Amino acid sequence: MNRTKWRVICNIAEFLNDFFLKFHNYAFNLGEIPHNICFWQLVIFMKNLLKMLIILVMTLYSVAATAQINVTGTVTDEKGETLIGVTILNKNSEEGVVTDVFGAYSITASMNDVLEFNYIGFETKELVITGNTADITLSEASELLSEVVVVGYGTTRKSDLTGSVSSVKSEDLAKTTITTLEQGLQGRLAGVNVTQGDAAPGAGISIEIRGTNSVLGGNEPLYVIDGIPITNPAAGQSSLGASEPNNQIISNTNVLATLSPSDIESIEILKDASATAIYGSRGANGVVLITTKKGKEGVGQISLNISQGYSSIINKIELLNAEEFMNYQNEAYNNADLPVESWLWAPDTLANPARPTISEILSLRPDVEVDWQDEVYQTSVMSDYQLGFSGGSKKGSYSVMLNYLDQGGIIRGSQFRRGGLRTNLDYDINERIHVTGNLAVTRSQNSLIRTTTNTTQTAGGIVRSVLNYRPLLSTERNEDGAVQLVDFGDDERLDDPSIFQLYGANPLRYTDEVTEQQNFTRIIGGVNTGIKIFDGLSADIRLAANYIDRKNNTYYPRTVPEGFGLNGLAVVSSNEFVNLINENLLRYNTTLGKHRVEAVAGFTYETNRDYWITNEARDFADDELAYFALQTGLSHVPTRTNTAKWELASVLGRVNYILSEKYLFTGTFRYDGSSKFATNNKFAPFYSLAFAWRASEEEFIKRIDAISNLKLRLSYGESGNQAVGPYQSLATIEGVTTSFNNQLVPAIVEGRLQNNNLRWETTSQLNAGLDIELWNGRIFSTINYYTKSTDDLLQLITLAPSTGFANALINAGTIQNKGFELELGGYPIRKDLTWQVGGNFSINRNKITDLGEVDRQFAGALGAGEGLTVAPFIQQVGLPIGAVFGYREDGIFQTEEEAEAYQDIQPNAVVGQIRYKDTNGDMTIDDKDRVVIGDVNPDYVWGLNNSFSWKGFDMSFLFQGVAGADIINTLNIRFHNLDGRRNIPLNVYENAWRGEGTSNDFRQVNLNNGNSLFSDRFVEDGSYIRLKNIQLGYNLTPKNTNWFSSARLYVNAINVLTFTNYSGYDPEVSAFSNSAMKGVDLGNYPQARTIIFGANLRF
């Protein structure tokens, strides 16, 4: 590659960046976009890296090209369409090329060399060179059957599968621009519910496969990357982590956000017991197998993907402006019968020398008004760069991938950056031994913004603060009597401490002055030695390591309540996690007449060690150095450290027996020993049995032309969930300090109760499935029905505080999940214009069938204070996990008489206030009147994907929907309180009760309004239909194939349209990772609408 080429690329890149910025500005009519990326620097950096790597690759894999004849030709399919990207390998020289967009290729070869033509979905063909041209026609394979899928501890042909496995290929992922792999799965697979609960850049996404199995053990599936099970130290109920009183570290960076989607070749999701039982005590929530890109035999390839995106908030909530807000506050004081002198704003009728009146303020200082939504939400820029090198020969292949992502957040101050390098190498050392090595290093840096987590402080998260903070600045009358603004540049509390105490710090202090930084370094690497022992028998010995270094740095300056009384608070914590894995597998494959056997057996061992350290310092001279100089803080909280270790040792095996290519049997077994479980329950057996019948192989069906594949599947088995933290079964003595006579002294406390019987959860699952393909793949469908039962639920039961303990971990109860999944796809048009449709639909019904000794219990409280000290999620036999419990409302008391008449039942009945239903008819409103008022589980979820391609153009769009899932909108607790203390939406204000018949929805505005009871008011329908993604692409036809082989330009829009009745920012919301508390909106980071421009180049 020469200098000129690079210059061209760079120029194009710069031009595009410039163009897109301008386009976006124009299209969205926006102001200045933060130009925070030095684009050129990055290009130069990439360029240098590229050069270095090219030299490296060239040295390693230099092929001495001998000048022979030049063979050219065209590859077409049976219909005569040219095929792009067919790999052509000269089997003699081991040189390879690929066809261009005209299906043409050119390769050097000697006469009588053999060329091998490879193309996905087509039969491989060989051709002997007899002249200078060699055209060839490839015929389609029955693609869905010959496809190879990855399964636990191996691969298998799709036709041999007995279990329920869904796959996503890299081509599908490429149809949307995503920054983490879960986004790519959303809406694409049946039975896989992907929810981005908090849309902060780099934040976690929850994946739930076939419903909620566990209230506590975690419902995230097990992730396996290139065969290595990836332990996520933060998964499940964990005793680890920095516990800082009053200052919990906020939402963690998603562990999977460290994996660049561009590295992924395919994702397989194992759903039923036949597929997951081989992962034993970690398989119950399903397993996600991720395979990264390997080099392909053939010519070396360089790929460069560049994209740039712009995000902004989808919608704003209409709140009160300054004037409405002042009148609203006065109304609250007036209705509370407080003297006019005490009203917060001097009404125009009041002559008060101390304070300017409302109209004076508005006319003299129109700049008093602040729209915090405008101040805090911004248009953010995302840049993503991916560079890959791959290639290979008969003996091995290589793949080197680089990526860099810089994703700004739509809330000021949030940003996620990620850079990574991945190498996948494999090589035949000799005829018997094949070595595979892979190494991935990722570093991410996440600037976090407090959104939902901490609700105890007055501010309680930036989104809540933006919506609740009063929409005006402070004013006062200066000594000349003129109205002046209190300067927010100075410390506001000095002038008016009561504003600070009542309203907290203004939102910009959190976005601009609080700093929370999370740095994440992850290394995953492994070596696999494959040994052929004799024909059919081979061994794999695998050593792998997974290393995580995570650093959280937080600083609260004295301008926010958290740092106010402390004179600045810095918390620095760091976590090191090491996971070592050894897997030893034996494989045996043999065919004897009609009998075919594939077997694998092995022993695996892994050890994990987690270490935390937390330092906290306070009392800083000023807020300049933040967490960079803890030693300058005068007061130090004792450093806390925590070390934990756990082990897992397993024996596993699987046998596939195939009779006559029609009857398929699979038996799986795993025996797991885990250190996490109590002395009485160290070891656990898991198994599954499955049968499948390939009916289409029967003669009577073969005769039906339309049916190209028909398979019936049946499986049953057990898998487990051990996602509790280590040591949870042991009682603890923990060291603390206390003081006497102004001296600290050591003390101990008993921290936890002993449980010698703590064990894993066991999920048994029955799955019946049908795979059908008609007219050679024109239409294909997979239908599954399953029923699951999870026993020995791990539960952190709330203990009555009168025991002296908050909770205890036990096994008790059973949850049932039943469901139906449909995947349906096909090619309605397959000519010049191709149209591919893929749809999925899933229903899951969840029910608690047993709870052990307790009749009912509640998941945790939503928060502390502000009306959030309520635990609305009831767990009771017969109800689903996620049922919401509360009071029913019955309108507003319209008249004094009505209220008085009801006072025997509801003692605080007052006109203009909320009337509650006495649901049990005992003539008093109390806890017993609470009933089920909602369910956060969806009735069904679906996705519909369409792709079109015509000549060089392609277009795809994805619709996605959730129906019948309720959302607990906690923002309304403050909005509907109407106590005049915080800002509220305009429609609530306008519809407040102001006399008989004025409103039956909202209470009277009154300073005396306490938090109302938790009622159906706060449960909203969160159903939605979303046009999630549209992508339009154009494949460039290179005039001169000399300098790049293909290019694709595209534009991609995400979250284009959403149809919903939900009143918050977005119905895709869930504040807690705990799946027993889904669907709560605590003022989460809102979803953004994003438009992305990108280019994919191949050289």
Add this chain to the structure above:
Amino acid sequence: MNIKTLLTCLLLTILTTGCGDNFLEEEVYTFQAPKDYYTNENEVVAAVNGIYDALMTWELWVQPAWVAIALENDDMLGLDWVSGGYTGIQNGTWYVERPWKGFYQVVNRANNVIDRVTPIDFLDEDRKNAALGQAYFLRGYCYYEIGRWFGDAPIRTKSYDPATDSPDIARKPLAEVYAQAAADFEQAGELLPSSYISGTYTDADRGRPTAPSAYGMQTKVYMHMAGAELGQTEFYAQAIAAAQKVVEFANAGYPALETEYMTNFDQATQDEGSEILFSIQATQAPNEGPELPGYYTPGNTGFAGGGGIGAISMREDFYDTFEDDDKRVSFGTAIFDEWKDLTGVQFYQFRTLPSTVVGIVSEDVIDNGFGRFGNNRYELMDGSVVRGTPRYYIKKYIDDQSQVKDENGSNPIILRYADVLLMLAEAENEVNGPSGTAYDALNQIRQRAGLPGIEMGLGADQFREAVRIERRHELYAEFQRRWDLRRWGTWVETMNAANRPRLEYQRLFPIAPEEIAANAMIDANNPGW
């Protein structure tokens, strides 16, 4: 490498990675196991200390235990955001819901120490008694608080063991809760050293309760039992007996009234004094001190860790009830007379404005119906401008050495000897009328305040009134008034008269919602909450 070597390697890998002696046993790093604990004296002491640890937390005395009651009286004036604010509505607020958890956490820790220390034999008698005495004392203290905060309540006298105990437990009548507290204090009184120079106690143990502390607390419990809550007036006699025990200790030298009233409130030396019988220990370390000083000292001043907020001050009408020359409200020592805020602005209390004031610049004090707030600007003769405020900021909670809000060394005082004397006077009057003992006890307090003694010859009703006024004056802002009014049965009417309306249901605080959710024997909160 041939196949044999490979297989050997494979086998070796399998063998070496597993099958050790403690294969899959958990290696513990960060904590110890209870079964290995309580093996020597240091461990027993550490376990006892662990009970105290639960007192200074965000469940109890760092904030909620005093914030919830700070304005529940007719003595103090607060900003609208403090506690229930002007309207007094505290439903659903975090600080009223936490103390239930905090008190029971202390109870369980105390039970744990009692259960585990009682059987051990390696400690000498005195040390074991001191350990157990403290555990009984702290348990008694919590049942006394639980009773007056929440009314009927579960009683546990054994540490909770999930293997044998049900987590469900019913509420016992308030009379039994108080009786448990009284019994615990009785035990503690017998076991604890009588002072910091007796038994195993040394100066380093200051802050731990003594035998007089136990009998003093017992007196308080009996006063509650005899008061309006239960109406068991026969307990006044018991209260006298318990208080007399304390007086006997006092006659032997400890406890004693401090010569200067304010000595009790100086955070640096209050632990060394002889009057405080029990206080929640605070020291200048993170999370080891209450946020009290910030709330009670003037705004934006350095008299408190984290800066003063100026949230709470004394009501003017209450100040006016004090006799002239009462040292307990003397300007400069007990009430802030003048001060500079952190930006150097000079402030005066209205009554201490200098005589050099020549005129008023602006009048910014507002009476909003609950009290007077804000400050006026005055011009002095030299042309400078100072500020004057009507607010009486008190000096009971000050820590100008601390920089951080939860690191104040100012101890919340639970019991002073003065309180015991006043209870003695009150109980004597109820049982025997205004006896010599009663006058003597009352007049000791008045004398220390720099006031003349009450002349003999009052009727029982008049004496009762005198004692009540004296209690109010002696113990203001020490979180006693609310409970005294409850004992006297005048809480609601007194609060209403003070333009701080309260409803009957607010007499009791709500129990934690978790208790209702998790305890099958309790299915509703206190009415109204």
